Amino acid sequence: xxxxxxxxxxxxxxxxxxxxxxxxxxxxxxxxxxxxxxxxxxxxxxxxxxxxxxxxxxxxxxxxxxxxxxxxxxxxxxxxxxxxxxxxxxxxxxxxxxxxxxxxxxxxxxxxxxxxxxxxxxxxxxxxxxxxxxxxxxxxxxxxxxxxxxxxxxxxxxxxxxxxxxxxxxxxxxxxxxxxxxxxxxxxxxxxxxxxxxxxxxxxxxxxxxxxxxxxxxxxxxxxxxxxxxxxxxxxxxxxxxxxxxxxxxxxxxxxxxxxxxxxxxxxxxxxxxxxxxxxxxxxxxxxxxxxxxxxxxxxxxxxxxxxxxxxxxxxxxxxxxxxxxxxxxxxxxxxxxxxxxxxxxxx
Amino acid sequence: xxxxxxxxxxxxxxxxxxxxxxxxxxxxxxxxxxxxxxxxxxxxxxxxxxxxxxxxxxxxxxxxxxxxxxxxxxxxxxxxxxxxxxxxxxxxxxxxxxxxxxxxxxxxxxxxxxx
Numbered sequence: 001x002x003x004x005x006x007x008x009x010x011x012x013x014x015x016x017x018x019x020x021x022x023x024x025x026x027x028x029x030x031x032x033x034x035x036x037x038x039x040x041x042x043x044x045x046x047x048x049x050x051x052x053x054x055x056x057x058x059x060x061x062x063x064x065x066x067x068x069x070x071x072x073x074x075x076x077x078x079x080x081x082x083x084x085x086x087x088x089x090x091x092x093x094x095x096x097x098x099x100x101x102x103x104x105x106x107x108x109x110x111x112x113x114x115x116x117x118x119x120x121x122x123x124x125x126x127x128x129x130x131x132x133x134x135x136x137x138x139x140x141x142x143x144x145x146x147x148x149x150x151x152x153x154x155x156x157x158x159x160x161x162x163x164x165x166x167x168x169x170x171x172x173x174x175x176x177x178x179x180x181x182x183x184x185x186x187x188x189x190x191x192x193x194x195x196x197x198x199x200x201x202x203x204x205x206x207x208x209x210x211x212x213x214x215x216x217x218x219x220x221x222x223x224x225x226x227x228x229x230x231x232x233x234x235x236x237x238x239x240x241x242x243x244x245x246x247x248x249x250x251x252x253x254x255x256x257x258x259x260x261x262x263x264x265x266x267x268x269x270x271x272x273x274x275x276x277x278x279x280x281x282x283x284x285x286x287x288x289x290x291x292x293x294x295x296x297x298x299x300x301x302x303x304x305x306x307x308x309x310x311x312x313x314x315x316x317x318x319x320x321x322x323x324x325x326x327x328x329x330x331x332x333x334x335x336x337x338x339x340x341x342x343x344x345x346x347x348x
Numbered sequence: 349x350x351x352x353x354x355x356x357x358x359x360x361x362x363x364x365x366x367x368x369x370x371x372x373x374x375x376x377x378x379x380x381x382x383x384x385x386x387x388x389x390x391x392x393x394x395x396x397x398x399x400x401x402x403x404x405x406x407x408x409x410x411x412x413x414x415x416x417x418x419x420x421x422x423x424x425x426x427x428x429x430x431x432x433x434x435x436x437x438x439x440x441x442x443x444x445x446x447x448x449x450x451x452x453x454x455x456x457x458x459x460x461x462x463x
Contacts, residue, residue, distance in 0.1 A: 204349070
C-alpha cells in the first residue's frame, strides 16, 4: 500500500495511505448526504475519485472532447487584485487572447449592485468599449450583497444588531425593506448594462446575506427576464446552504432558508435564470479528497434536477478548491476534473 | 464560475477542463448556453454541425484555428485584414444563427445616426 501526496483544505501538503484516502472520500460523501438528504456517491464514482487522487501526476485533466465552458466571477478584477497596472478592457483582451477564457465578465472594483448605481453611466461607457474590441461573450457582474443596505453602510437598521437584542420583528422588517431596495438597484444596473449590449448579467455570491439576499436576486431575475426575454442571467451562490437570516422568506411558496443546491436550482429556473452556479464551501480542517467528495455529492443532484446549464463554482475556497491565495495546480486540476466528470457539468 | 481566482487558478482550470475560448470553439459553445440555454452536449453538437466539424475537433486548437480563419470568425492572433472584436461577432451571428445583443445594439446605433 503506497502513500499518496495530497492536501488539506487550507492547501498544506499531507501524505495519506490508500485506506485513509478511501475513508476520507467515504466520509465526505456521507457528510453531504446526511446534511441535504441526498444519495451518497456510488462505489464506482468513489473508485473514480480514488484514481484521480492516487495519480502521482502534478496536473490531471478531463479526456479530450469532454471539456466544458468556463465562466468567471469578477473576471476583470482578478488581474487588478494582483496589482498589475492594466485596465479592465485590457484584462478582457488578456483573458480572451492569452488565457483561453470561454467567457469573461466586467465588474466594478466595489463589486456590488448598490455602489454601481450612481456611476452606472461610467460602467456603461467602459463596457461598450470592451464590447467593441472583444469577441468572446461578455457578462457584467456584481453581488446582490444585501448586507450593505443596513447601517453603517446603508440606510436601514442593522439586523445583526437587532437580533441579539431580541428585536426579531424589527430585524425582519429591515431585511424586507432591504429586499425591495436591492431589487430596484439590481434591475436598474442590470437594465443599463444589458441595454449597453451585455451578453449576460452575472449575480455573483448570491445568498451571502442569507435568505433575503437570495429572494431579492430571484425577484430581480424574474423582472429582468420579463423585461428582456432574451437576456442571459447567470446566478452563482455563496454557499451550499441558504442561511436563514430572516427565516420565513419564501419564493413561489417555498421557504428559502435551508435550501441546498438541488432545491435552489428549481427556484432559479422558475425565476428565469439561464445558467446556475451551485457553491459548496471548503472545510480547511479536512483534506481536499474529503472536500471534493462532499462537494460533488451536493452538486450532482443539482445537475440532475436542472434543465438549464450548470456552472459549478470552483474558485478559491469552494468546490473542493483549497482556501489559499496561491491555489496549487495539483489540487485545482484534480477538483476540476473530478467535478466535471462525475457531476456531468455544463461548465465551471 | 469563479475559475479566475488569483495566481494561477484560471490557467489550471483552462488546462484541466476548459474548452479553450477563442483558441478553439469555447466562445461559440458558451454563446449557445447563454442564448438558447443549451446543456453542454446539445450546445457542442449544435456548434459542431454549424461549423461542419466533429465534437472532438471543437476543442482542438489546431483544427479550430483553420476553421476560424476559413469562416472569418476571429482568431486569438489578431491578423491584419481579418475580423476582430465586434467584426467577428457580426460573422458569428450569421454562422450560428443567433442574436448577439451588442451586434443588434451596434446596428441600431448606426441606423439612428444615419437618420
